[in-house]
Amino acid sequence: MPAPTANPPASRTAGRAATAVVRAAAALTRLRRGRLVHPAGRSFTGEVQIWGTPGPPTGVALLDSPGRYPATVRLSKGVPTPGGWPDVLGLAVRVHTDTDTGRPFDLLVSSSGAAPGLRHLPLPRRRFSGTYSTIMCYRTRHRRLWLAALADPDAVDLGRSLAAVAAATRTDAPRLVLAVASAVGPWRPFGEVSLGAQLSARDDAALAFDPLGNLPPDLRVAGVLAWLRDQTYRGSRRARGATGQSGGSTATTV
Template sequence: MRIATTLTAAAVAAAVAVRVARSRDRRFLHPDGRSFTGDLEVWGAPAPTGSALLDRPGRHPVTLRISKGAGTRPGRADVLGVAVRVHGPVAGRRHDLLFSTAGQGRLLRHVPVPRRGFDATYDSILPYRSGSGRTFHLEVRPDPSGRPLGRTLESVVAAAEHDGARLLLSLADGAAVDVVGRVRFGAVLPAAQDAALAFDPVRNAPPDLYPTGIGHGTRAAAYRLSQRWRGAHPAAPNPAAVARTNPPH
């Protein structure tokens, strides 16, 4: 038993070492993905949230990336991801929103869940806090009126090429889920531009809508180290943004 445990631990360590070595040239997590131009149309939350992005109807340009967390083979189950960089509503300011495939409902939305296809529910996993002090989750899921995203990254690209790839943005508060906007995929970005993208939902977040909860200090450090390791340009230092993610005492 001890030998088997030792061999298993050695295999895991070797696998991690390989992933770390490979991450010198590509992302450690979500290595396989496609990035797009696009836009976010916000219709406005049913009740004020204290977030300018969610409360004010409008349309904002975005850069979005859809990806596989572990980089499994096409069509194989994986924790899938959607990253949305909103360029606005304040000019020149980035707002990064990250989502992973998760369970549904107020308990399971905290749990990342592998999925075979991209037509799934993606959750922020951890809650967001708005300017009013309210906390809630954010979700995206395929628009039923759009084209199916399919089971591979190439099928997502095909849907986007026909102007049919769309995601609905929702605010999930307890058992209530309110659709507040829609993300539309635009043109696919070149591979080099995809590789250079460096999302950071902690530092690239306004003070009226930011992730909150235990563990964000570690998450913030992990993003920065990973991006520097693979040669990407991380977000500018923002100690106040890192500090505010910690829950109030």
């Protein structure tokens, strides 16, 4: 009989770590009685318009081919800090693509810098208009890429608080430009997301995103950061009794 090993197999260790992360996320979610990550936010109906990627195609049909899709959009504060204090701001966009899989595309981006050296880092800021990036990279068949939502200079300013964001949607249709880039290349705009009517607090509370499960078939994420993010969101959804498909309006109002 072979001698027992001093350490468990890697797969068993990873499984135990995953269980610990999920349990910790669930416990913190129950303590907060709400979302573990980005608990303070406002949700809106919206629309995503895809123009197509300039230059070489990404290999992701949703990004490369023009189209219009209804969306659900949520802007949020990460900690959250009071009022207009600096915070890691979040933008979540559920693109209702109506694909054969029945899954939407959940794009989650955080406030960051626009420069290549800063697009991997979540950076606190005061204003909701600005650069948001995916932080973790996506992978296609041939390359790695990052997605972002950039400030539209021709759109109404979103202000420094969630109340200001909501007020902006009552007088205009705020927009952010969607863009794609490599690790060191410039951002290439391929579309825009527009915000419409604000959803109720009940609808906002019911909304749950799955940034790893709700992806186009030709796009995936990989790496330790992606795994950790998946476990955190999974634990938060489980404690709330939500799933990766919970909430979201398909109504187009903008």
